[in-house]
Amino acid sequence: MGRAISRCGTRGAPARLASALGYAVSPGGARIRPTILLAVASACGEDRPEIGDAAATALELIHCASLVHDDLPCFDNADIRRGKPSVHRAYSQPIAVLTGDSLIILAFEELARIAEIDAARSARLVLALARRTGMPGGICAGQGWESEEEIDLEAYHNAKTAALFVAATQMGAIAAGQEPGPWAELGARIGAAFQIADDLRDTLCDADTLGKPPGQDDLNGRPNAVARYGVQGAMSKLKDSLGGAIASIPSCPGEAMLAQMVQRYAERLTPSAPMPRRTVPGE
Amino acid sequence: MGRAISRCGTRGAPARLASALGYAVSPGGARIRPTILLAVASACGEDRPEIGDAAATALELIHCASLVHDDLPCFDNADIRRGKPSVHRAYSQPIAVLTGDSLIILAFEELARIAEIDAARSARLVLALARRTGMPGGICAGQGWESEEEIDLEAYHNAKTAALFVAATQMGAIAAGQEPGPWAELGARIGAAFQIADDLRDTLCDADTLGKPPGQDDLNGRPNAVARYGVQGAMSKLKDSLGGAIASIPSCPGEAMLAQMVQRYAERLTPSAPMPRRTVPGE
Numbered sequence: 001m002g003r004a005i006s007r008c009g010t011r012g013a014p015a016r017l018a019s020a021l022g023y024a025v026s027p028g029g030a031r032i033r034p035t036i037l038l039a040v041a042s043a044c045g046e047d048r049p050e051i052g053d054a055a056a057t058a059l060e061l062i063h064c065a066s067l068v069h070d071d072l073p074c075f076d077n078a079d080i081r082r083g084k085p086s087v088h089r090a091y092s093q094p095i096a097v098l099t100g101d102s103l104i105i106l107a108f109e110e111l112a113r114i115a116e117i118d119a120a121r122s123a124r125l126v127l128a129l130a131r132r133t134g135m136p137g138g139i140c141a142g143q144g145w146e147s148e149e150e151i152d153l154e155a156y157h158n159a160k161t162a163a164l165f166v167a168a169t170q171m172g173a174i175a176a177g178q179e180p181g182p183w184a185e186l187g188a189r190i191g192a193a194f195q196i197a198d199d200l201r202d203t204l205c206d207a208d209t210l211g212k213p214p215g216q217d218d219l220n221g222r223p224n225a226v227a228r229y230g231v232q233g234a235m236s237k238l239k240d241s242l243g244g245a246i247a248s249i250p251s252c253p254g255e256a257m258l259a260q261m262v263q264r265y266a267e268r269l270t271p272s273a274p275m276p277r278r279t280v281p282g283e
Numbered sequence: 284m285g286r287a288i289s290r291c292g293t294r295g296a297p298a299r300l301a302s303a304l305g306y307a308v309s310p311g312g313a314r315i316r317p318t319i320l321l322a323v324a325s326a327c328g329e330d331r332p333e334i335g336d337a338a339a340t341a342l343e344l345i346h347c348a349s350l351v352h353d354d355l356p357c358f359d360n361a362d363i364r365r366g367k368p369s370v371h372r373a374y375s376q377p378i379a380v381l382t383g384d385s386l387i388i389l390a391f392e393e394l395a396r397i398a399e400i401d402a403a404r405s406a407r408l409v410l411a412l413a414r415r416t417g418m419p420g421g422i423c424a425g426q427g428w429e430s431e432e433e434i435d436l437e438a439y440h441n442a443k444t445a446a447l448f449v450a451a452t453q454m455g456a457i458a459a460g461q462e463p464g465p466w467a468e469l470g471a472r473i474g475a476a477f478q479i480a481d482d483l484r485d486t487l488c489d490a491d492t493l494g495k496p497p498g499q500d501d502l503n504g505r506p507n508a509v510a511r512y513g514v515q516g517a518m519s520k521l522k523d524s525l526g527g528a529i530a531s532i533p534s535c536p537g538e539a540m541l542a543q544m545v546q547r548y549a550e551r552l553t554p555s556a557p558m559p560r561r562t563v564p565g566e
Contacts, residue, residue, distance in 0.1 A: 007419070008417075008418035008419045009419070010419050012419060012420065012435065012438045013418060013419030013420070013424055013427075013438075014424055014427035014428045014430065014431050014438075015431065016427065016430050016431060017418060017423070017424065017427030017430065018418065018419065018427075021418060065384075069380055069384065072380065074375075074376035074377045074380065075377055075380075091430075092357075092430060093357035094357045094358055094426070094429070094430055095427070095430055097352055097355065097357065097358075097380065098423050098426055098427050098430075100384070101348075101352065101383070101384070101387060101417070101423050102417045102418040102423045102424075104384060104387055104388065105387065105413050105416050105417030105418075105421070105423065106413070106417055106418070108391040108409055108413055109409070109410060109413035109414070109417065111409070112406045112407075112409035112410040112413065113410065115402070115403065115405075115406030115407070115410075119398070119402035119403045119405070119406050120398065120402045122398075122402070122406050123395045123398030123402050123405050123406060124395075124398070126391055126392070126394070126395035126409060127392060127395040127396065127398075130388050130389070130391055130392035130395065131392070133388050134291075134384070134385045134388030134389055134392065135291035135296060135300060135301065135304060135385045135388075135389070136290070136291045136292070136293050136295060136296030136301065137295065137296070138388070140300070140381050140384050140385045140388065141296055141297055141300065141385075143377070143381055144296075144297035144299065144300030144301075144378070144381050145297045146377070147297065147299050147300065147374075147375060147377055147378055147381075148297050148298065148299060152295065155295045155296075155297075
């Protein structure tokens, strides 16, 4: 990802925007989506690792773009992201809007560059990523649901969170020259688990652990699995989703390795101490 | 373009965002960039018009996205665009940010779709469009210059305005299976002429003719050719740019037709009555 970003900091580029692009992608978070993408590509027996690398970079660029725009005052108005000031706080709102835009464009540019290796896979990756990023079913659509008076909860969660996990599994398959169709379910189930785990962490963890203020879903009136099912109900849903994810892995050379990876995520995602977060007065 | 947008309004999509996408692209402006793209493709003897059509759609989607984001309160804070409320005024700021994002993504999706006709051209079109849209030299970079304390005027104008005209001529050539390199100068010169004509109109025309409030460059402290060279000096620069554009047209089957097109634009772009706009008190 550093290479894609550093190409933007050449002479003749506006320095603050170039700097903000680097700021927005580092230090990275868990990089869970590109890790899943690369695991699926490897499990499918990829023949050209450069394609998987470019696909993983593109996916993480889109994820970072979405964080920068979601943090804007007109959405979550988040001051802190990954333990440091959000892009609009560290730079400005104009720079934050342009950073998100530039990261989106950079993602597609990254995918187009691999056409010299395999033009057909390059185009399929662009299509798969666009479908899970834009309208009508990608993360833009997910964010768009928050402007509706009545939210279609299933469409909302599918688009807002699961979409980029489906992109991860499907792009991993495409990068390895395989059909993406059978890989959608694994992505959707991991995405659903991730959403529930995120809701649990938002309820159970403090700001230091989260790297951002907790309780944001309540604050922003967003649907949350813990509010809906309670802590124990949400924990049970999380386990179901992860079990379903493992069961849905398509037959492939790396099937066992992938099952192990999902199991490891299951352990990491499940909050170890399901104690209600201490509420600080005035929080 | 209508087909690309209407795919976003399916069941299961958030209705307000879907509606805003249609709102942002209609009624269209002069569609000058796609018209140039199609003229170049035709002049190059295009063999698959569907590719040129998709490229023209993608380019106009990017242009519309840039207008929606540029109008946001943190940039131009424009209430009116093309004679009707801007997207953030008609809908909301969140919807306007997401509309811009979705239009950008839709543009690349549109280009990826033509891979089934010609995957190599599809990828080259994605690269050409990304380069002129993002960082370090596209319209995002152009807008980014406005956040710098010292503006590199040449880089600013090249990125802010000329970039999408260079995209138009180069994508036209790529759509027809030709090399884009020789077509950059024509785009750059038309872009420079367009920028000067825009500056002249911003100084000389009233709100009804412009479809937006005049004098915005002065108001936003942006560099303007009229402020720099005076009205007569800017008119002379405009004529030079258009003459240079015609001279730069690469040798191709439709060379004469293209020269006629640029001549027609020259007549339309040149303000007919170079009278200073009346300044209304309190404007």
